[in-house]
Amino acid sequence: MVNSIILPKIMQIGADALNMLPDTLVSLGCCFPCIITDKTMLELGYMAKVETLLIQQNIQFGLFAETMPEPNDTSILAAVEMVKKNHYDCLIALGGGSAIDSAKAIALLASHGGKMSDYKVPYQVDEISLPVVAIPTTAGTGSEATRVTVISDSATDEKMLCMGSGLIPAAAIIDYQFTLSLPSRIAADTGIDALTHAIEAYVSRKANLFSDQQAIAAMKLIAPNLIKVCQEPDNLAAKEEMMLGATLAGIAFSNASVGLVHGMSRPIGVHFHVPHGMSNAMLLPTITEYSLPGAPLKYAECAMHMGLIANIEDETLAHQTLISALKHINKTLEVPTLAEFGVVKSEYEGLLVNMAEQALASGSPNNNPKTPVLNDIIKLYKKVWA
Structure with a gap:
C-alpha cells in the first residue's frame, strides 16, 4: 500500500529559529507578506519581534491581528478581503492553532474564492493557495505541520473539518522560546x-x-x-x-x-x-x-x-x-x-x-x-x- 506523505517544504526548528524568517521568505520566493495573528501576540511582544526582523531586511508587510479563538467563517472574511485587495504574496501565521488555522483558511479563500463550507470534508483541498509560513507559539496543535484546518460555521455552529495537501504550510518556524511565557x-x-x-x-x-x-x-x-x-x-x-x-x-x-x-x-x-x-x-x-x-x-x-x-x-x-x-x-x-x-x-x-x-x-x-x-x-x- 502506498502512503502519500505531506510535509511543509521548509522547517526551521530550535532556539532562535525565528531569525530564519527573512531567509525562509526568500527561499519561498516571497517578498510581501501579511501577518495573521491576534491581539495577545501584540501584547506579549511577539509581533514586535517579527516586525523588527522584517524591517531590518526592508521587507514591507501587512498586519491582520483580529483572529479569534475557535475561528469561524465570518471571523476571517475581513482578512480575506484585505489580502486580495493588497495583493500580498504570502501569509505569516503567528500564534496558536487558531491563528494558523485562520491563516490557512484565509489563504484558501483569497486564492480560490467561495466559502469555507465549500471545502469541508469529504472535499479534498488540493488547490495550491498563497504560501503560509506558520510560527506556532504553543506546543500543542501541530497545525504548523498539518494539512488540516478547522473553521466553525457561524450559521450552524458546526466545526467544519477541512483537509488536503493545499492546506499544508509552505514553511514552519518552530522556536520553543515562544512558549516560555505561556500560562x-x-x-x-x-x-x-x-x-x-x-x-x-x-x-x-x-x-x-x-x-x-x-x-x-x-x-x-x-x-x-x-x-x-x-x-x-x-x-x-x-x-x-x-x-x-x-x-x-x-x-x-x-x-x-x-x-x-x-x-x-x-x-x-x-x-x-x-x-x-x-x-x-x-x-x-x-x-x-x-x-x-x-x-x-x-x-x-x-x-x-x-x-x-x-x-x-x-x-x-x-x-x-x-x-x-x-x-x-x-x-x-x-x-x-x-x-x-x-x-x-x-x-x-x-x-x-x-x-x-x-x-x-x-x-x-x-x-x-x-x-x-x-x-x-x-x-x-x-x-x-x-
Missing part, C-alpha cells in the same frame, strides 16, 4: 492536545509505518515533559522537547488521522466554548478506555512508548497503566469536568443527539480503532459529563 493553563490544554494527537494517530485505522514513527517519537517527547512544562516554566529542556513533540504529533495525525476524541471534542468546543485542548483532555481517558478493544496491542505499546511500563508482556496491565496515567495527568493539571467548567446539564443533554451527529459527520470517529454508532457516542457524552 500554565494554556500549556496544559495544548500539551494534552498534542498527546491526544500522538495517541490517536498511532491507533488510527489510517496509521502507517511513517506516521507510527512520528507518533512514537512524539509520545516519547511529550509524556515525560507534559507536567514539567506546566509546573516548571523555566525548564528549557522540557519546553524544547515538548515543542518538537507537538510538531511530530501534528505530522503523525496529518499523515494518518485523529479519531473519536477529536470527533467528540469539536462539538463540545463550539456549543459550550470549551478550549479545544481542554475538551480533548476531558474526553481522553474515557474514550481511550472505550476504544481499547479495537487496538489492544497498539494501546499497550502507547503505554510503553510513553515510558509508563518497560514492556507489553501483560496487555491488561499496560491498558490499566495507560488509563491511570491519563487520569493522573488530568488531575495533576486540574482539567475540569464539563460540570466543573460550568456547562449547564439540561442544555448539554438537550444537545446530545446534535453533538453526536456532528461528531460522526466530521469523519474522525470512522478512523477510531473501535468504530462507534450514534448511540455509542451519546452514551459516551453522558459518561464524561462528570
